[in-house]
Amino acid sequence: MTAERPWLKQYPEGVPATIDVDEFPSVVSVLENAISHFSQRPAFSNLGKSMTYAEIDEASRHFAAYLLGELKLKKGDRVAIMLPNCLQYPIATFGVLRAGLTVVNTNPMYTARELRHQLTDSGAKAILVLDNFAHTVQEVLPDTQVQQVVTTGLGDMLGFPKGAIVNFVLKYIKKMVPDYNIPGAIRFKATLSLGAKHALPESSITPDDIAFLQYTGGTTGVAKGAMLTHRNMVANMQQAATWVGTGVKPGEEVIITALPLYHIFALTANGLVFMKFGGLNHLITNPRDMPGFVKELKSVRFTAITGVNTLFNGLLNTPGFDEIDFSALHLTLGGGMAVQRSVADRWKQATGCTLVEAYGLTETSPAACINPMDLKDYNGAIGLPIPSTDACIKDEDGRILPVGEVGELCIKGPQVMKGYWQRPEETAAAIDADGWLHTGDMARMDEQGYFYIVDRKKDMILVSGFNVYPNEVEDVIAMMPGVLEVAAVGVPDEKSGEIVKVVIVKKDPDLTEDQVKAHAREHLTGYKHPRIVEFRTELPKTNVGKILRRELRDEVPRA
Incomplete structure (x- = not known):
């Protein structure tokens, strides 16, 4: 770590300089801790149906037992999950992790080319896919190592008759489920029934085991799998939870989860951080339907929301947004891309809650810098390095630059990935000999330790x-x-x-x-x-x- 850390003097009251990385040995232990403290509280809700922590516990245990008892998967095997935000996602994800396996988060909107690459590169042995996207899986299946396909309909966890109605409408009225034929595929609910017949063995998960293979870098060529260990994910959850925790009420938080949980931002910031607090993740399946999204927000008394600039901008420009009850909202976190001042100002005016900008990367699980939660107004910075995180600005030769100078932002901390899956050369190019992750973002630091993104290295325009x-x-x-x-x-x-x-x-x-x-x-x-x-x-x-x-x-x- 660098000797001088001016940002520590700017930390909000109650936020420590370091976190306890060893409090939880794995993501599974975070889940089990939440279950023991908040078992009867709702954990996830979607399309009018809620599941308590106890119900998520039971269902995820059954899925884990299915993977081990029926499929005979071995520790470290990869399981792809190709779902939008729905109740199946947390059940499956925690099930895979409880089985000592690795989750390969897969974008449901992938083309066959993109999906083929991800499944072959990761060597996934099984995939869970929503019916709407199963035709893509069918197309690429022969080229992969996938041994079992598990399919599910959006309504499958919603109970009768609602679930049956949702599935019928999607397939026959809205025509959103293309025909597919995958011999040997099994339904998700059937896996839970089969898993219930097996005892779940005690898992021997270590902090260095890979929890998630999170694909990234598709914008710069072929997508690479960032190896995010249980330690990486727990560390980042602890860092973010410590940062936001001073204003959070355990067991009472309701966070709007509109960004997909297969994306690292929502996965950690919503899924894990608010699970630690015993919060409720209110899952939005299709946030692109802005009128529908606004209608749903009117029915929920929510305390927190995360998003990207385009999401906040879209909400602000949707009729009915000004009729939402924001009286309980105390946390709005923007990341994934630069938050624009005009959007932040309008958000504060409309909701009374400051849109706090954060910065991270898939490779940092993702949070590296966050603005103080008590920030009065948008300040244009990506924030301060969070506890147990070091940051610096380096020039082309790897020298650390002084305050105010623009160079490449580099990050060091327990949330930095293990490396890229089966790509040692690209790992070495990203993480230098001193352990600094080179972000590819051009930035500067001010005297107080606030960092400002100037832009992506590759997006810079050179005019004369x-x-x-x-x-x-x-x-x-x-x-x-x-x-x-x-x-x-x-x-x-x-x-x-x-x-x-x-x-x-x-x-x-x-x-x-x-x-x-x-x-x-x-x-x-x-x-x-x-x-x-x-x-x-x-x-x-x-x-x-x-x-x-x-x-x-x-x-x-x-x-």
């Missing part, structure tokens, strides 16, 4: 030798009332090497190119002005709602 950071341009354009969403990218140019292009989704249909350029001239220095302004009906995004600048860049023919 000057660095232009897309975040800055996007922030300025997003201030315009007529702009709903914006992305800035570099476009090749004969004179200056590159010029700035912005792609905008309008909120005001009358917004013009000239207005955008005039606004940019007012707020940005000359070389940062967008020379090209393009309007579209939507921007390309990941399934979590992160805008894909890469796709916009790739459309541009390069010389």
Whole structure:
């Protein structure tokens, strides 16, 4: 660790400099602790159905016993879970972990190409998939090592008659379940019945065992599996829980989980942290249906919500949002991408709760920096390194830079991954000899120890030798009332090497190119002005709602 840690002086009262990494030896012990303290409290709810900690305990035990007793999987085997937010997800995930196996979180929206890569790369022996996406599994199955497919319908855990109605509507009315035929596949509920006949053996999980293979880096080429151990996940849960814990009431919290639990942000921040507190995770299956999402929020008295900038922005622009009861809301956490000032200001105005920005990576399980929870207003920083975390800014030669200088943000701490699955060279490129994880993000630190992301190394635009950071341009354009969403990218140019292009989704249909350029001239220095302004009906995004600048860049023919 570096000798000077100016950020420690800025820690909120009650937050220690370090955490006890050894309090829980595994994610399973965190679950078991929650079950012993909060057994009759609701743990997860979805589509009007809740399950208590005791019910999650029983169902996950049965799934674990099925994997070991029926499938005869061995410790360390990988099991893929291809589900959106639904009650099956926590049951299956905790079941896999209780069996001493590794969860391979799989995006249900994957194309066959992406799924084939992930299943073959991870060597998954089994997969649990929602009926809606089983046709993709069917297509790639012959190319993988998968021995057993488990299928489930969205309504399967909702009880009768509601579950049957949900499954019928999805398949026959909304036509959202393409036909598939996977010989030998078994239903999820059948696995629970089979598992109930087996005793679950005592697991010998160690802190260094891999809990999750979390795939990342698909934006920079082939997706790699970050090996997140039980120790990594428990450490990050402890770090985040310590950070937010001063204002949390155990057994009383209700967190809105709209980001998918297969994504590391929601998995740790919602699934694990709030499980430790005996909270209720209210699962939103399809947050893209904004009117439906707002309607659901009106029916829940929630205390916390996490999201990405596009999610908060979407909610703020959905009719009925101003009718939601925010009186119990005390925690709003934004991560996954930069939070824009305009969105943060509007969120505070609408809800009375500060949108606190956090920063992390899949490789750090994910949290590395979080702003203080008692932050009065948006400050543009990604926050302070959280307990037991060290951070620094390095130059191209690996030298640590002084306060205020821009370089690559590097992180060290117990939440840093073990490495990339079966990719020693890429692991060595990411984690240096001193144990620093190189994030690929350009950042600076101020005198107080707050870190500010300037941009991704690879997203930087070079105009006549000057660095232009897309975040800055996007922030300025997003201030315009007529702009709903914006992305800035570099476009090749004969004179200056590159010029700035912005792609905008309008909120005001009358917004013009000239207005955008005039606004940019007012707020940005000359070389940062967008020379090209393009309007579209939507921007390309990941399934979590992160805008894909890469796709916009790739459309541009390069010389």
